[in-house]
Amino acid sequence: MIDIVQQTTTPLAKPIDNDGNLYDLLENRASRTPDEQIIRYRDKNGEWQGFTGTQFLELAHSLAKGLIAKGFKPGDSICILASTSWRWTAMDFAITSIGCVVVPIYQTDSAAQIKRICNDSTVLCAFAGDDRLRDSLESVRDECPSMKDVYLLDDNTLTALKELGQNVPDSEFDVRRKAVGRDTVATIVYTSGSTGASKGVELSHGNFLFTVYSGFQFMPEFTLGEDQAMWLFLPLAHVFARYMQFICIGGTVQLGLGDNFKTIIKDFQEFKPTLILAVPRVFEKVYNAASQKAGTGFKGRMFNRAAVTARDWSRAQQAGTKLPLGERIRYAFYKKTVYSKIIDVFGGRAERAISGGAAIAPDLSHFFNGIGMPLLEGYGSTETTAPSSVSPFHHYKIGTIGTPLSGMTYAINRPVEGYQYGELLIKSPSVCLGYHNRPELTAETIEDGWLHTGDLATLDDEGFATLKGRMKDIIITAGGKNVVPSDLEASVMKSEVVDQCLVIGDGKPFISALVTLDLDGVNDWLQTQGGEPLKNLEEASKNAAVRAEVERVVNQANAQVSRAESIRKFEILPDTWNVENGMLTASLKTRRGVITKNYSKLIDTVIYAPRKK
Numbered sequence: 001m002i003d004i005v006q007q008t009t010t011p012l013a014k015p016i017d018n019d020g021n022l023y024d025l026l027e028n029r030a031s032r033t034p035d036e037q038i039i040r041y042r043d044k045n046g047e048w049q050g051f052t053g054t055q056f057l058e059l060a061h062s063l064a065k066g067l068i069a070k071g072f073k074p075g076d077s078i079c080i081l082a083s084t085s086w087r088w089t090a091m092d093f094a095i096t097s098i099g100c101v102v103v104p105i106y107q108t109d110s111a112a113q114i115k116r117i118c119n120d121s122t123v124l125c126a127f128a129g130d131d132r133l134r135d136s137l138e139s140v141r142d143e144c145p146s147m148k149d150v151y152l153l154d155d156n157t158l159t160a161l162k163e164l165g166q167n168v169p170d171s172e173f174d175v176r177r178k179a180v181g182r183d184t185v186a187t188i189v190y191t192s193g194s195t196g197a198s199k200g201v202e203l204s205h206g207n208f209l210f211t212v213y214s215g216f217q218f219m220p221e222f223t224l225g226e227d228q229a230m231w232l233f234l235p236l237a238h239v240f241a242r243y244m245q246f247i248c249i250g251g252t253v254q255l256g257l258g259d260n261f262k263t264i265i266k267d268f269q270e271f272k273p274t275l276i277l278a279v280p281r282v283f284e285k286v287y288n289a290a291s292q293k294a295g296t297g298f299k300g301r302m303f304n305r306a307a308v309t310a311r312d313w314s315r316a317q318q319a320g321t322k323l324p325l326g327e328r329i330r331y332a333f334y335k336k337t338v339y340s341k342i343i344d345v346f347g348g349r350a351e352r353a354i355s356g357g358a359a360i361a362p363d364l365s366h367f368f369n370g371i372g373m374p375l376l377e378g379y380g381s382t383e384t385t386a387p388s389s390v391s392p393f394h395h396y397k398i399g400t401i402g403t404p405l406s407g408m409t410y411a412i413n414r415p416v417e418g419y420q421y422g423e424l425l426i427k428s429p430s431v432c433l434g435y436h437n438r439p440e441l442t443a444e445t446i447e448d449g450w451l452h453t454g455d456l457a458t459l460d461d462e463g464f465a466t467l468k469g470r471m472k473d474i475i476i477t478a479g480g481k482n483v484v485p486s487d488l489e490a491s492v493m494k495s496e497v498v499d500q501c502l503v504i505g506d507g508k509p510f511i512s513a514l515v516t517l518d519l520d521g522v523n524d525w526l527q528t529q530g531g532e533p534l535k536n537l538e539e540a541s542k543n544a545a546v547r548a549e550v551e552r553v554v555n556q557a558n559a560q561v562s563r564a565e566s567i568r569k570f571e572i573l574p575d576t577w578n579v580e581n582g583m584l585t586a587s588l589k590t591r592r593g594v595i596t597k598n599y600s601k602l603i604d605t606v607i608y609a610p611r612k613k
Helices: 023-032 053-069 086-097 111-120 131-143 155-165 170-178 205-218 239-250 261-271 280-294 298-319 325-345 362-371 439-445 485-492 519-528 537-542 544-558 592-598 600-607
Strands: 004-009 037-042 048-052 077-081 101-104 123-128 149-152 185-190 200-204 229-232 254-257 275-278 352-355 375-381 386-390 409-413 422-427 450-459 465-470 498-504 511-517 567-573
Touching (some): 023 086, 023 205, 037 053, 037 086, 086 101, 086 170, 086 254, 123 131, 131 149, 149 155, 185 239, 205 239, 229 239, 229 261, 239 386, 261 325, 280 325, 280 352, 280 362, 280 519, 298 325, 298 362, 325 362, 409 450, 439 450, 465 485, 485 544, 498 592, 511 537, 511 600, 519 544
Parallel strands (some): 077 123, 101 185, 123 149, 229 254, 511 567
Antiparallel strands (some): 004 409, 185 200, 450 465
């Protein structure tokens, strides 16, 4: 039920016409910058290669004609199961340009998930990034009646498609392209399912185009600025990565594409992006690595003082004040000697970063803001075609998710019984068409044009939104206290020894937490403490020094909340939570229900053990 108590809209600077084809973005870019490299990547030998605007347009055009020659009709679904690469992007433009539908699948999805997605979306053909992924598709092919072909997404396949397309006249491509409009489905993206079974979200060309053009108006310094570059390493199966692909190519940004998280720092340093897009864990690891490198001697003390000064500067800036003269002098000194070296880790040109996918600890945000690279938090979902808000580049508030993008409206629904906050509602042309084959769920989720996000939030007087947690995740203790687990979890995960943290306590007498460890982080930390490395997580979970470090960050987290909201007990687990064992979603969010069920015996008999009579 819609019962709005607050509402804010970011006005458009000029009207947006989103009745078109995603191919328009590439064609317009090629006409503006035909000879500039718009895409760069590393080849198999690690050497840098690229495509000019003209080259990439010709590639997408020839692949699209190849698909027409193969007999694909408007509305046909084609699956891509591959890592982020220029081939993925080229096929994306080719498939959607002729009215076909891209169905992306995460590389980490199980055979059962692949089968369900392919059958639900009636996939006719699939492209796999390598032999292993092709085998995954082939293993379910007999159980997917509609899937006729599985191809490797490699140079041989692309060459064969281009050759087939030579027999298709340009006029036939033009007819197919022009038949695509605002309401044509471009993709069906299956959500990662942190709150239940995955569902296919139908996104149209108009959805994407509105969000891209809105982004042009909201952050023109980046999207339409000179000499801008972004390194994209997030999986293109995720809608936010797809959106960034489109806005970079549609704007003036050089897009770097890669898939190796292990070489991300080297890639940053050589590609030299002006905007960093990453999840909070990347920034946590950079901070922890800088702290480790400084050590415990003079350099370590200097780094710690520099970190405190950076946070002090940030808090003063956010409050609209200045540091005292002595601290300003120290800040200027640290900017040259400490902060610049950290920014160099990201290539030296990054002026700001966008962090998404999970809550980020305020201390970490203040640190990076203080060193000169603000971490701007945003918000979005598959249903909103990726971002619907982000902190404005020149007026940002740490701890918020910013203001709605241009032409988008946020509203707060009246809080329901048992909740302190109201649900965030969104109205925008970027809101999805609905859920594939799920009309009842669509009607429940999109009501009178308003998208029910399932997230609790507040709005301030300037239209900045602050998330208060998911309605399904908010913990209501036995005493009736509402607790936002994400804030506590982000704070605990600041420690380099911690990999994941899940706060629990719904219906229980107090709040507690399950903690998993990062073995590499543990051993790096132990080295600075003069300790010996540990062989496995079993040893680490029982180590007294490690437990003391976890207890330290738990106490820090507790200092930010009331006693009723604080973590009273925690258990360090000798386990890893990942996508493969079902504990994390494909976008690396904890699956709260799965985890609590898996550890139900521990929770009930150890953490909340009944009192002995």
